Amino acid sequence: MIISVQNEKVKSWNKLKKKKDRMHSKTFLIEGFHLIEEVHTSNWTINEIILQENIDAPEYSKIYPVTIVSANVFKNISNTKSPQGIAAIVQVNQMEWKDFQNVLLVDALQDPGNLGTIIRTAVAAGFDAVILGENTVDMYNDKVIRSTQGTLFHIPVFQEDLLKKIPELKRDGFTICASALKNATFFQEANTEGKIALIVGNEGAGINNKILEMADTVVKIPIKGKAESLNVSVAAGILMYHFSR
Known part of the structure; x- marks a missing residue:
């Protein structure tokens, strides 16, 4: 379990709060059970799930790499006032132009x-x-x-x-x-x-x-x-x- 906000992974997650770092890594961070489930049911790719200690992981999370972090670490990376204790690193999707109407x-x-x-x-x-x-x-x-x-x-x-x-x-x-x-x-x-x-x-x-x-x-x-x-x-x-x- 990651307990320090100085951990290199935590620092890399926090960098995704800036547009230039999202563009450079071609990844972004999302939070909450609903948003992550929406990605899971789409054609987008989840690179990693971040789970706060003592938070129950959803069943589908078994197919993804999961990193457990302390409550303090999760609060540090969170952008929400009342975090749900689950986040994910998502890969930017390459869009395909089709015959749109x-x-x-x-x-x-x-x-x-x-x-x-x-x-x-x-x-x-x-x-x-x-x-x-x-x-x-x-x-x-x-x-x-x-x-x-x-x-x-x-x-x-x-x-x-x-x-x-x-x-x-x-x-x-x-x-x-x-x-x-x-x-x-x-x-x-x-x-x-x-x-x-x-x-x-x-x-x-x-x-x-x-x-x-x-x-x-x-x-x-x-x-x-x-x-x-x-x-x-x-x-x-x-x-x-x-x-x-």
Whole structure:
């Protein structure tokens, strides 16, 4: 059992709290029974399970390497206020582009909770994939992962330069639909037939103008009460359900 926070393995786990170290090692850390079970039932790879002393291991953990640690060590590596005593090191998955019909493009979204909720909603709405543009929060940020409630492991999520990806999508027959408030038509009037690539943007600034100019159509959601706009994750959810019909 590991009892020291100075242990080299503990130090390597803590490094995964930083994006650059996650990118370098191509691994990331997740916590909690539910998230780990979601990975176990997906096509992602668990490299190692970290279990706090006196915590019962799930039955499936027998097929993975398991490291037992003290309560103090687990608290040291945990990102949550009330840790469940189980974590895992997961290998970054190589996504494969397929013949998708509905994809969501995310431009420069900053809030991890918003991104996690959007990914979770994309799965629920039946979207095929999510593409994260540059300057969007890292998909392996622990708050993003927790907000997805494990759905991250059941939908392909790509990281691309949207200015380069959008022309590829157009050549592949996608209609590019952007969400914005200005020079937009109500989403109910938009054509929902064929392949749809829906773009949502930054919480404050919206979609980058260069990206917005590449859209085939721009849509907005009617605001009936005294509110200027909707939270981006709520707006994305409404639009994804509409376009996935």
